[in-house]
Amino acid sequence: MNETKNKEKSWLRNLVESFGLPRLIITAFLLILLILAPFVGADLPTQISNIIARFSWNGILVLAMVPMVHSGCGLNFGLPLGIISGLLGATLSIEFGFTGAMSFVMAIVIATPFALIFGTGYGWLLNKIKGGEMMIATYVGFSSVSLMCMMWLILPYKSPNMVWGLAGKGLRTTISLEGYYSQVLANILRIKIGNLVIPTGTLLFFALLAAAIWAFLHTKTGTAMTAVGSNPVFARAAGINVDRIRLLSVVMSTWLAAIGILVYEQGFGFVQLYMAPFYMALPAVSAILIGGASVNKATIMNVIIGTILFQGIVTMTPTVMNNMIHMDMSEVIRIIASNGMILYALTRKTEGSK
Amino acid sequence: MNNGNAPLLEMRNIKKDFFGNQVLTDINLTVHEGEVVGLVGENGAGKSTLMRILFGADMIRETGGYGGEVLLNGQKVQFNSPFDAIEAGIGMVHQEFSLIPGFSTTENILLNREPVKKNLVSEVFGDRMNTLNRTMMDERAANAIEMMGVKVDRKMIISDMPVGHKQFTEIARELSKEQLKLLILDEPTAVLTEKEADALLESIRGMAKRGIAIIFITHRLQEIMAVCDKVVVMRDGYVVSEEASSNTSTAIITRQMVGRDVDQPASAASSDAEEKKDAPVILSVKRLWVDMPGETVRDVSLDVREGEILGIGGLAGQGKLGIPNGIMGLYPAGGTVVFEGKEIPLNSPRSCLDASFAFVSEDRRGVGLLLDESLEWNIAFPAMQIQNRFLKNYLGGLVKWRDEKAIKEVTDKYISELAIRCTSSKQKAKELSGGNQQKVCLAKAFALNPRMLFVSEPTRGIDVGAKALVLEALRRFNRENGVTVVIVSSELEELRSSCDRIAIVSGGRVAGVLPASSSVEELGELMLSQVI
Amino acid sequence: MNEKTMRKAKFGAFLSRASVPMMFIIICALCIPIAGLSPNYLVNEIVTRMGRNSFLILSLLIPIMAGMGLNFGMTLGAMAGEIGLILVSDWQIVGIPGMVLAMIISVPISILLGLFCGKILNMAKGREMITSYIISYFINGVYQLVVLYLMGSVIPIKHGSIKLPRGYGIRNTVSLLNMRQHLDNLIPLNIKGVKVPVATFIVIAVLCLVIVWFRRTKLGQDMRAVGQDMEVARDAGINVERTRIISIIISTVLAGIGMVIYLQNMGNIATYSAHSQIGMFCIAALLVGGASVDKASIGNVFLGVILFHLMFIVAPRAGAYITGDSMIGEYFRVFVSYAVITIALVMYETNKRRVKSMEGERLRLDQEKEGKDE
Numbered sequence A: 001m002n003e004t005k006n007k008e009k010s011w012l013r014n015l016v017e018s019f020g021l022p023r024l025i026i027t028a029f030l031l032i033l034l035i036l037a038p039f040v041g042a043d044l045p046t047q048i049s050n051i052i053a054r055f056s057w058n059g060i061l062v063l064a065m066v067p068m069v070h071s072g073c074g075l076n077f078g079l080p081l082g083i084i085s086g087l088l089g090a091t092l093s094i095e096f097g098f099t100g101a102m103s104f105v106m107a108i109v110i111a112t113p114f115a116l117i118f119g120t121g122y123g124w125l126l127n128k129i130k131g132g133e134m135m136i137a138t139y140v141g142f143s144s145v146s147l148m149c150m151m152w153l154i155l156p157y158k159s160p161n162m163v164w165g166l167a168g169k170g171l172r173t174t175i176s177l178e179g180y181y182s183q184v185l186a187n188i189l190r191i192k193i194g195n196l197v198i199p200t201g202t203l204l205f206f207a208l209l210a211a212a213i214w215a216f217l218h219t220k221t222g223t224a225m226t227a228v229g230s231n232p233v234f235a236r237a238a239g240i241n242v243d244r245i246r247l248l249s250v251v252m253s254t255w256l257a258a259i260g261i262l263v264y265e266q267g268f269g270f271v272q273l274y275m276a277p278f279y280m281a282l283p284a285v286s287a288i289l290i291g292g293a294s295v296n297k298a299t300i301m302n303v304i305i306g307t308i309l310f311q312g313i314v315t316m317t318p319t320v321m322n323n324m325i326h327m328d329m330s331e332v333i334r335i336i337a338s339n340g341m342i343l344y345a346l347t348r349k350t351e352g353s354k
Numbered sequence B: 001m002n003n004g005n006a007p008l009l010e011m012r013n014i015k016k017d018f019f020g021n022q023v024l025t026d027i028n029l030t031v032h033e034g035e036v037v038g039l040v041g042e043n044g045a046g047k048s049t050l051m052r053i054l055f056g057a058d059m060i061r062e063t064g065g066y067g068g069e070v071l072l073n074g075q076k077v078q079f080n081s082p083f084d085a086i087e088a089g090i091g092m093v094h095q096e097f098s099l100i101p102g103f104s105t106t107e108n109i110l111l112n113r114e115p116v117k118k119n120l121v122s123e124v125f126g127d128r129m130n131t132l133n134r135t136m137m138d139e140r141a142a143n144a145i146e147m148m149g150v151k152v153d154r155k156m157i158i159s160d161m162p163v164g165h166k167q168f169t170e171i172a173r174e175l176s177k178e179q180l181k182l183l184i185l186d187e188p189t190a191v192l193t194e195k196e197a198d199a200l201l202e203s204i205r206g207m208a209k210r211g212i213a214i215i216f217i218t219h220r221l222q223e224i225m226a227v228c229d230k231v232v233v234m235r236d237g238y239v240v241s242e243e244a245s246s247n248t249s250t251a252i253i254t255r256q257m258v259g260r261d262v263d264q265p266a267s268a269a270s271s272d273a274e275e276k277k278d279a280p281v282i283l284s285v286k287r288l289w290v291d292m293p294g295e296t297v298r299d300v301s302l303d304v305r306e307g308e309i310l311g312i313g314g315l316a317g318q319g320k321l322g323i324p325n326g327i328m329g330l331y332p333a334g335g336t337v338v339f340e341g342k343e344i345p346l347n348s349p350r351s352c353l354d355a356s357f358a359f360v361s362e363d364r365r366g367v368g369l370l371l372d373e374s375l376e377w378n379i380a381f382p383a384m385q386i387q388n389r390f391l392k393n394y395l396g397g398l399v400k401w402r403d404e405k406a407i408k409e410v411t412d413k414y415i416s417e418l419a420i421r422c423t424s425s426k427q428k429a430k431e432l433s434g435g436n437q438q439k440v441c442l443a444k445a446f447a448l449n450p451r452m453l454f455v456s457e458p459t460r461g462i463d464v465g466a467k468a469l470v471l472e473a474l475r476r477f478n479r480e481n482g483v484t485v486v487i488v489s490s491e492l493e494e495l496r497s498s499c500d501r502i503a504i505v506s507g508g509r510v511a512g513v514l515p516a517s518s519s520v521e522e523l524g525e526l527m528l529s530q531v532i
Numbered sequence C: 001m002n003e004k005t006m007r008k009a010k011f012g013a014f015l016s017r018a019s020v021p022m023m024f025i026i027i028c029a030l031c032i033p034i035a036g037l038s039p040n041y042l043v044n045e046i047v048t049r050m051g052r053n054s055f056l057i058l059s060l061l062i063p064i065m066a067g068m069g070l071n072f073g074m075t076l077g078a079m080a081g082e083i084g085l086i087l088v089s090d091w092q093i094v095g096i097p098g099m100v101l102a103m104i105i106s107v108p109i110s111i112l113l114g115l116f117c118g119k120i121l122n123m124a125k126g127r128e129m130i131t132s133y134i135i136s137y138f139i140n141g142v143y144q145l146v147v148l149y150l151m152g153s154v155i156p157i158k159h160g161s162i163k164l165p166r167g168y169g170i171r172n173t174v175s176l177l178n179m180r181q182h183l184d185n186l187i188p189l190n191i192k193g194v195k196v197p198v199a200t201f202i203v204i205a206v207l208c209l210v211i212v213w214f215r216r217t218k219l220g221q222d223m224r225a226v227g228q229d230m231e232v233a234r235d236a237g238i239n240v241e242r243t244r245i246i247s248i249i250i251s252t253v254l255a256g257i258g259m260v261i262y263l264q265n266m267g268n269i270a271t272y273s274a275h276s277q278i279g280m281f282c283i284a285a286l287l288v289g290g291a292s293v294d295k296a297s298i299g300n301v302f303l304g305v306i307l308f309h310l311m312f313i314v315a316p317r318a319g320a321y322i323t324g325d326s327m328i329g330e331y332f333r334v335f336v337s338y339a340v341i342t343i344a345l346v347m348y349e350t351n352k353r354r355v356k357s358m359e360g361e362r363l364r365l366d367q368e369k370e371g372k373d374e
Helices: A001-020 A022-038 A044-063 A065-070 A078-093 A100-128 A133-154 A200-216 A219-230 A232-237 A242-268 A281-290 A300-325 A330-347 B047-054 B058-062 B082-087 B107-108 B120-125 B134-148 B162-176 B194-209 B221-227 B252-256 B269-276 B322-327 B349-354 B364-370 B375-387 B405-415 B436-447 B464-481 B491-499 B518-528 C002-035 C039-058 C063-064 C074-088 C095-123 C128-150 C198-215 C218-228 C230-235 C240-266 C275-289 C298-323 C326-373
Strands: A174-176 A191-193 A196-198 A270-272 B010-017 B021-031 B036-040 B067-072 B075-077 B091-095 B182-186 B213-217 B230-235 B240-243 B281-290 B297-305 B309-315 B333-339 B357-360 B390-392 B399-402 B452-456 B483-488 B501-506 B511-517 C173-175 C269-272
Touching: A001 A022, A022 A281, A022 A300, A022 A330, A044 A065, A044 A196, A044 A200, A044 A242, A044 A281, A044 A300, A065 A219, A065 A242, A065 A281, A065 A300, A078 A100, A078 A242, A078 A270, A078 A281, A078 B010, A100 A133, A100 A242, A100 C326, A133 B194, A133 C128, A133 C298, A133 C326, A196 C240, A200 A219, A200 A242, A200 A300, A219 A232, A219 A242, A219 B075, A219 B375, A219 B399, A232 A242, A232 B364, A242 A270, A281 A300, A281 A330, A300 A330, A330 C095, A330 C128, A330 C198, B021 B047, B021 B240, B036 B047, B036 B221, B047 B058, B047 B182, B047 B213, B067 C298, B082 B091, B091 B162, B107 B134, B107 B162, B134 B162, B134 B194, B162 B182, B162 B194, B182 B230, B194 B213, B194 B221, B213 B221, B221 B252, B230 B252, B240 B252, B252 B518, B269 B501, B281 B322, B297 B309, B297 B322, B297 B333, B297 B483, B297 B501, B297 B511, B309 B464, B309 B491, B322 B333, B322 B405, B322 B452, B322 B483, B322 B511, B322 C128, B349 B357, B349 B375, B357 B436, B364 B436, B375 B436, B405 B436, B436 B452, B436 B464, B452 B464, B464 B483, B464 B491, B483 B491, B491 B501, B491 B518, B501 B518, C002 C275, C002 C298, C039 C198, C039 C240, C039 C275, C039 C298, C063 C218, C063 C240, C074 C128, C074 C173, C074 C240, C074 C269, C074 C275, C095 C128, C128 C275, C198 C298, C218 C230, C230 C240, C240 C269, C240 C275, C275 C298, C275 C326, C298 C326
Parallel strands: B036 B213, B036 B230, B091 B182, B182 B213, B309 B483, B309 B501, B357 B452, B452 B483
Antiparallel strands: A174 A270, A191 A196, B010 B021, B010 B067, B067 B075, B230 B240, B281 B297, B281 B333, B390 B399, B501 B511, C173 C269
């Protein structure tokens, strides 16, 4: 008895060490939620559909973390900057009168130059302040969001579907995408079995981008990017232009964030403006960390696992908790878990040269 | 104290090894009150380790302690931390400054030993709430400066000071400790101007008169002769001579420092050194300066002949490491470097690599390796990035895909060639031992197929077996591929056995270039010739 | 020549320090006439806000002295202060005694939170700011857990007026009517229509004196040493970790007390949002006053309060006047707060690098000169 206990203990300790305690707790928590769900009267297929749907909305935003982590710029707390590029693409596409699937394509097309320009500026700034990236990224994100708050009011948007009805100018806080690109990806090859719904198209789109990033990391430039993140001095000694590679990674992250928010909107059905992008960085950051990434290492697998775990908890806790103890503590749990995860990652000693 | 006749300090049969590597053997050292003892020896002779033992440094305990005993005033002592040593009256001025940049001289002299005044709050919350007694601080700092005998502005902020004054502040700090009986000065004159150095020597004499014993470590032998009562020469972990300074001379000391009991046969390669004498100059360095902290290079001109192995030797801090680092663009540099008639732009690692140079850095963990990545990555990375090797091209070269198979092949090749001990080519570099990491660094450079190879401190911090292997690999690479090699090393013996010619750097300049068959004494004299 | 460059560098440093306050003076100078507010109103507002905010901002000074940067974790203290006030208002202890009791309750909570924050920051050296920033979010979650779920269910709350109708948890706003401006009005003074909260100012003045005195203590000296070079301080025998933790604890405790003063002026607690922005606004104000990440003085605090809040008052009016949309000004002042922090952080990081490269430059010049001499 005692022996098995000991054995269990060391096995457990190994698991804790390789997986990290907080990650383990979160996984266990989600498993418990999944097991409990049927007992408290929640419909499991619906719940799983929810998780899959939310995974498909958020996956690319989490994927946007990967390039910057690889190049050693740390966690991209400046995600809102990319999101703003996406929002500009979305609103301009609607303003120019595109509808249906075309509006989605045009949103991406229009968002791209913005993402490239913003990303370049952002990357240039981050190259000037190596070592202090994360804090400054956070505030670059915040500043740009609050700047855009003014812009949404001032810019001469005219489309009646977007501006305030009464004043005839200034964009609304939420814009419905009905008739534009709501669900355009999700409806492609959508699978429906009973209560289980799978938005195949969105998942495929995510898979496409994830594969592209995976492939990029296997090319010459991608290899250089990983090396820059792993040891910038080594990379410099090997003739790599470290600043250029870092800039490239920031542009990539920013562009992915722009695409990510468009995909999020097509699933959610609305464009959210003004302060909405403000708090979108933290969930994405904690998702990738929950998936097993650290401040300077991240893989596509971390993205997938992390998004599923994080979104699983976000969707499952309210239903299960509500049904069980009639107390909706999901928001609090989400705040504690996600920020706790980020804290955990920040306090780990970064391995290697740093 | 209870024993008036006992010397102030006695170290008896001190032994120390680092993981089986004997660095100190049976060291005996006696210092009397008010005596100035000069301690000299090449880098790696064991001076610092000996002083660390005396000063109770943490790293000594962490690496398994030491053998023998230390007696202070005839009583056996065992210091568990530098604070114990300070308590017992030992002070040490390290080579690196330990000063708070924004504090004044006074504040630094009395750092964490400030005289304080009690107040109401401190009665409740403890001593840390005492207010500083500024007048008393000034007084005590002034006393210490007075004792030192060199004028230093008490109110000046450290970051505004010339280096010399920082050094004096450090010394004054030690002097302000009332219990101070023995002061260790580790190369204190290295950063001083000539005038300042003279002032320091004067103040050493003054301190000795007050009864403070001083252990003075320096490479400037004339200073030793000028100020010390006794000179202790160390070599390879032994004390080779202990002599009153009136009975010796700089020439004798130099010989003792570098000399070997049995003069080993010089270079194995020197037999064919003759024929390389006429080889054309392949690399010509003119008026090179390099701003590498701690290894500044000033106005170095040097020619390297095709196919030879050139050694660059010299004491630590004299600039020999700055030469390859500056040429390879890792530190800001100026001057001209001409390779095969073409000028190579400086400050650009890429253009050096494009000119088929390769560099094995002395800073393995910082510059040489991707510690968190596999051996495959470490070895193949530069060749992949510079020469587009180990890549598969798709879409007409638009996509350059990593060729994992080719990478594994080349890695495995070097693993067997250099006998790198690892579990597989996928093992992470940080998991290897120092010697094997060094071999990975060599493999990385070899994989570039360079025409010109710079190797910096190839054997630093690795065990004897690996040392021989690394040197042998370098020689073979030179012979079989006709690659010109420049080896920078602090170990003269190593250079003598591996190189064709040896350039000695002293004071940031080339003091001379000699054939490797030259005697150790000749080389040693050059090493000390322009020491700053 | 050396001296000349030195003086030039010093002047440059002064300019870059003064640039943010100068910018604000210009913004305010432009906005004040456009906003068209009466001078009396402006002065009144500024005086009120000085009384309201100064104490909170002063709490940021000590971690900066200890080299831990801007303490985004001051929010922790603010939460402790709020908990104190919630409990006190449930116990119906009013006026000054209520305030004092709330402060007393907040202190042990602040110490605990500060200890937690300090320990975590010691584990994340070199990234203190981002870490303290995330800590403030993390503890906000814990705060919500306590206030929204445990208060009323585990922690006894008697009065229905502050409880949510469901029987546990605290309402979105808790009225502090019985305490409102009791400290401000303790010693009434009215100079030409400008209401001066004399007692509050006295409290702030006392804190300033305490900070000045604290700098002269052994602990203050140790903190400055730790702030400038941790390794050297450690070698000299200073307990670096402990000193850093103490600095965060002091800051958190002061922030808790400051929050009580802040809320007694406001007259109610926005239970779930009052603390979330307070850290940002205090830090922005301090930076506007000319402080930087590693250097801040009491003068920066007061200059910052005046300039930042002047901008805060006039910007919405000016914005509304120019664009006809009152929201523009609201967004503008939020934008400015963030932009100021961003600029200050960028300047701090670039300065750090410039100092390094300047040293290299000096060496290069020396050598080149030397090279020519020969």
